[in-house]
Amino acid sequence: MPTDRLRRRANGAHKLAANGAPLVVAGRASNALYVYALNRSAQRLGLYRGQPLANARAMIEGLAIVPADEKADLELLESIADWCDRFTPLVETDPPDGLLLDITGAAHLFGGEAAMLAHVREKIAAQGFAVQVAIAGTSLAARALARYANGTIALPGEEAMVLAPLPIAALDCGEDKLRALKRAGLKTIAQVADRGRAELAARLGAGFLTRLHVMLGAEEKPMTPRRPLPDLRAEQRFAEPVVTQKIISKSLHTLAIALSEILEREGQGLRLLEAAFFRADGKVERIAIRTGAPLRDPAVMLRLLNQRLDALADPLDAGFGFDLIRLEACLAEKTHAAEASFDENENARWQVGFLMDRLSARFGEHRVQRFVPQDTHIPEAQSVAIPAQDRDFDGAWTFKRRDIDPPLRPLRMLERPEEIHFVAASVPDGPPAHFQWRRARFKVARAEGPERIAMEWWRKEKPTRDYYRVETEDGQRFWLYRDGLFRELGLATRWYLQGVFA
Amino acid sequence: MNKSEKLADLRHFLARYGLPHDRPAIPLGLPAADAVLGGGLRRGALHEVFAGDWGAGGFAACLALQAVGKKPLFWIRPDYEALEYGALSAAGLLELGGDPKNLFLLRAPDAGEALSATADILACPHVGAVVLEISGTPRCLDLVASRRLALLAEESGVTLFLLREGAVPEPSAAVTRWQVQSLSSHPDDDDWGSPRFTARLTRHRLGALSDFTLQWDIENAIFRDAAAHSGAVAAPLADRPAETSRQRRA
Numbered sequence: 105m106p107t108d109r110l111r112r113r114a115n116g117a118h119k120l121a122a123n124g125a126p127l128v129v130a131g132r133a134s135n136a137l138y139v140y141a142l143n144r145s146a147q148r149l150g151l152y153r154g155q156p157l158a159n160a161r162a163m164i165e166g167l168a169i170v171p172a173d174e175k176a177d178l179e180l181l182e183s184i185a186d187w188c189d190r191f192t193p194l195v196e197t198d199p200p201d202g203l204l205l206d207i208t209g210a211a212h213l214f215g216g217e218a219a220m221l222a223h224v225r226e227k228i229a230a231q232g233f234a235v236q237v238a239i240a241g242t243s244l245a246a247r248a249l250a251r252y253a254n255g256t257i258a259l260p261g262e263e264a265m266v267l268a269p270l271p272i273a274a275l276d277c278g279e280d281k282l283r284a285l286k287r288a289g290l291k292t293i294a295q296v297a298d299r300g301r302a303e304l305a306a307r308l309g310a311g312f313l314t315r316l317h318v319m320l321g322a323e324e325k326p327m328t329p330r331r332p333l334p335d336l337r338a339e340q341r342f343a344e345p346v347v348t349q350k351i352i353s354k355s356l357h358t359l360a361i362a363l364s365e366i367l368e369r370e371g372q373g374l375r376l377l378e379a380a381f382f383r384a385d386g387k388v389e390r391i392a393i394r395t396g397a398p399l400r401d402p403a404v405m406l407r408l409l410n411q412r413l414d415a416l417a418d419p420l421d422a423g424f425g426f427d428l429i430r431l432e433a434c435l436a437e438k439t440h441a442a443e444a445s446f447d448e449n450e451n452a453r454w455q456v457g458f459l460m461d462r463l464s465a466r467f468g469e470h471r472v473q474r475f476v477p478q479d480t481h482i483p484e485a486q487s488v489a490i491p492a493q494d495r496d497f498d499g500a501w502t503f504k505r506r507d508i509d510p511p512l513r514p515l516r517m518l519e520r521p522e523e524i525h526f527v528a529a530s531v532p533d534g535p536p537a538h539f540q541w542r543r544a545r546f547k548v549a550r551a552e553g554p555e556r557i558a559m560e561w562w563r564k565e566k567p568t569r570d571y572y573r574v575e576t577e578d579g580q581r582f583w584l585y586r587d588g589l590f591r592e593l594g595l596a597t598r599w600y601l602q603g604v605f606a
Numbered sequence: 607m608n609k610s611e612k613l614a615d616l617r618h619f620l621a622r623y624g625l626p627h628d629r630p631a632i633p634l635g636l637p638a639a640d641a642v643l644g645g646g647l648r649r650g651a652l653h654e655v656f657a658g659d660w661g662a663g664g665f666a667a668c669l670a671l672q673a674v675g676k677k678p679l680f681w682i683r684p685d686y687e688a689l690e691y692g693a694l695s696a697a698g699l700l701e702l703g704g705d706p707k708n709l710f711l712l713r714a715p716d717a718g719e720a721l722s723a724t725a726d727i728l729a730c731p732h733v734g735a736v737v738l739e740i741s742g743t744p745r746c747l748d749l750v751a752s753r754r755l756a757l758l759a760e761e762s763g764v765t766l767f768l769l770r771e772g773a774v775p776e777p778s779a780a781v782t783r784w785q786v787q788s789l790s791s792h793p794d795d796d797d798w799g800s801p802r803f804t805a806r807l808t809r810h811r812l813g814a815l816s817d818f819t820l821q822w823d824i825e826n827a828i829f830r831d832a833a834a835h836s837g838a839v840a841a842p843l844a845d846r847p848a849e850t851s852r853q854r855r856a
Contacts, residue, residue, distance in 0.1 A: 606664020
């Protein structure tokens, strides 16, 4: 795969590779350079993976060598995995160069296992990758077959038989275990499988035994799909890749209606909508939109989608065109009440909710916020701003004001309290008489306090604060505190300004 | 837009403002101010509050609380504002008599985005009021932008308060413009600390100009005359039952 990556990018220094000249990607292991990957023409000349680089150099004069870039390889693998989403939603990457697709129940869509295998191979090869494929009842078996018996299909229950003639390297059990097997004179998987369980377990450990069993189809290891399975989806494939905005928006329109029908049938509304655009050259663009309330109306879906598409920093790049567009409800909920209501209040609430969804789609959900109370007495933590769309989350405002009191909490709280300087107090442990903040001097006319607020006992590192409400000569009202108790710290205490009253 | 279109637009705009509107005004509660304003602040219009000091944000909040009723209040501010002028506190709004449940905050990346978000929100008639906080004089906030916002507000009936910090007044489509500063608490007031303001009405499309000193009455959510002795508002209420019983005994 690394050489394919270089060839696909074929420019500048790698022109050589594009012409089919031998190319080697060099990796570094225990301070020695070795052949990490190589292209077919290099393979034909007798080079092999894992060969010391010096040997390869000695064999071929003028061999093109490129240092390995594992990060780029991994990114490429991820993007291929994204692209493979079109075959089945269950895709797992198997670094450095493998992909596992769970095609249970998907093969018939492509005309059976054999046809699907050919289709996958052809499609990926068309992208410019050397690919080996296999289908088997378990992921480990399929993995071994793809690497050592390209193109094989092992029906469920046949794994042991099909795998039997493969070399022990196909077990992929690590260098030391492989060496142990070799030393024991075992060459094929069949020979290993024939040995007694106890014998194998004693020599190679229980882990090896489990692996062998899984591979031979006795047990299955559950897959870890890359992305959570969508609840509901609608998709449209195009025989010819589409480029024009008109067709794309028309397709989105059709899909939105289809998805809304599915949601209707299931009695659900979506909370997270994802639009995936599969480009013909393998790139996949995804756009996700959250909604505040379960949504089913296709017109609203479209409006939110268009809003997001318009707000994209770099517009959707169709490149050579999209050959598959899909709408998924990644998160759906049962809807209880009908969305359309004649009740005035209900309608208003829905309108405001929709406004919130639109703003969130445009600016990002973390920029549209509402406040929820927190169960704490620490002033700056008493309420937090959360995305306005999280409507499920609520709490009672325990903080209650007494009607006759003036405001005891400021309208504005500084993001972090700012230290005030040149504090002069008339009484050593009293409120300041003068202070300087942001290069301005303030003379305190009135002060009220202290209101002593201790930090939570499990946060010992923070000192207790003595808060004062102060009014300056010209009528501005600030919220100050002394960080730490006067009797403990004396004159060394610092003063901070935390908020501004109306 | 060519000249004739512009002229038509302007005529349309003027016609709107000339018309007597059917929406109830927002009474401030201070008789002198309401008399000057013709019953109160115009609903569905743009009002500007220019900050003289740190108290002006509170004045804008009080006006918005009067305008909003039970509907949602949107507070829009570019990211810079929060750093410079402090984050809006839900507890602080509660202290002024507002309901934090109805408060929504939109943090825009910059002033331009804040303006376009405001336009979106003003288009929804189910919103009560919008406070847009913009400091300095960004280029995007010109006469055209303010006219656009004023038109949108007029259309939907949502009242917009534009809070300007560190800025000098420029031509705009605002119906009223206020220059606001904090006012010291009344010297006799032991329970000092209620929001008090000196507000100068420096521009008024529909009437005369004037200066006011106001005190926010949290309980009733209205302004009172700051010159009258404050504190006296709440205390007699608490004492009244005892007094009446004493009177009855006598």
